[in-house]
Amino acid sequence: MSRSGEKVALVTGGGRRIGAAISRRLAREGFTVALTYRASREEASSLAREIGGRAFPLDLLRPSGIPRLRAAMRREFGRLDLLVHNAAVFPRTPVGGLRAREWDGIFAVNLRGPFLLTQSLLPLLRAAPGGAVLFLGDAGAAKLWPGHLPYCLSKIALAHQAAAWKTILAPEVRVGLVEPGFALIPPGFPEGEWRRLRSRGGVPGPDTPGKVAGAVLQFVRGGGYNFSVP
Numbered sequence: 525m526s527r528s529g530e531k532v533a534l535v536t537g538g539g540r541r542i543g544a545a546i547s548r549r550l551a552r553e554g555f556t557v558a559l560t561y562r563a564s565r566e567e568a569s570s571l572a573r574e575i576g577g578r579a580f581p582l583d584l585l586r587p588s589g590i591p592r593l594r595a596a597m598r599r600e601f602g603r604l605d606l607l608v609h610n611a612a613v614f615p616r617t618p619v620g621g622l623r624a625r626e627w628d629g630i631f632a633v634n635l636r637g638p639f640l641l642t643q644s645l646l647p648l649l650r651a652a653p654g655g656a657v658l659f660l661g662d663a664g665a666a667k668l669w670p671g672h673l674p675y676c677l678s679k680i681a682l683a684h685q686a687a688a689w690k691t692i693l694a695p696e697v698r699v700g701l702v703e704p705g706f707a708l709i710p711p712g713f714p715e716g717e718w719r720r721l722r723s724r725g726g727v728p729g730p731d732t733p734g735k736v737a738g739a740v741l742q743f744v745r746g747g748g749y750n751f752s753v754p
């Protein structure tokens with residue numbers, strides 16, 4: 525159970541990078557934070573200890589883990605007030621040699637995962653007064669970067685998924701979309717290229733992990749990030 529009626533948030537991929545900034549900020553806001561990890565077990569467990577939360581394994585390439593996570597949320601906390609879809613993959617996929625398996629993997633993690641997880645956790649979210657779901661999109665996705673085309677398409681589709689959930693779940697569950705700009709250089713991304721893109725003004729949207737976490741908090745407090753998707 526959550527500590528004496530504290531609200532509970534679940535942050536996917538919440539153990540490191542932007543997800544860790546979100547988890548920390550939510551814990552400071554008074555949430556009991558459950559965070560999921562795929563490869564970063566140690567970092568996630570250590571962060572969970574630091575903020576008094578819990579870390580759970582979840583691989584969105586394997587949907588069979590979703591009912592296990594739901595059972596763990598029920599058992600450990602008995603409630604869920606906020607679901608933050610932060611986990612994603614951002615592989616470089618230059619046009620020319622993309623394999624079907626790579627495409628499917630990107631869409632499985634970035635698009636199918638958030639759908640199945642939202643669906644599975646709906647009873648808990650609906651039972652929470654003021655339950656909320658927040659999706660992490662990408663302010664630059666509409667640029668359709670040729671080196672990351674499936675990623676961009678998955679994030680554009682994710683924004684539409686968020687809009688659909690917003691309609692389906694209103695008014696009991698609030699839905700939001702935060703679209704970061706160039707917030708944190710992805711591992712392996714060429715540093716010079718990153719600096720060049722940022723110095724050209726980047727793309728609109730929170731452009732540090734702290735600002736992304738601040739945007740999450742703004743949504744949690746009831747403001748902003750109620751959005752429209754064309």
Ligand SMILES: NC(=O)c1ccc[n+]([C@@H]2O[C@H](COP(=O)([O-])OP(=O)(O)OC[C@H]3O[C@@H](n4cnc5c(N)ncnc54)[C@H](OP(=O)(O)O)[C@@H]3O)[C@@H](O)[C@H]2O)c1
Nearest residue numbers: 537541542561562563564583584610611612660706707708
């Ligand atoms: N970085 C930016 O500047 C930027 C810009 C625009 C949008 N965004 C969006 O903001 C969010 C956070 O960005 P980020 O750069 O911090 O993301 P990231 O480091 O690329 O990935 C976030 C987490 O996703 C988890 N993950 C990866 N594959 C997974 C899988 N198969 N199943 C479950 N979890 C998986 C990873 O957990 P493990 O480490 O445990 O494997 C990782 O820590 C993402 O949705 C991203 O698309 C970021």
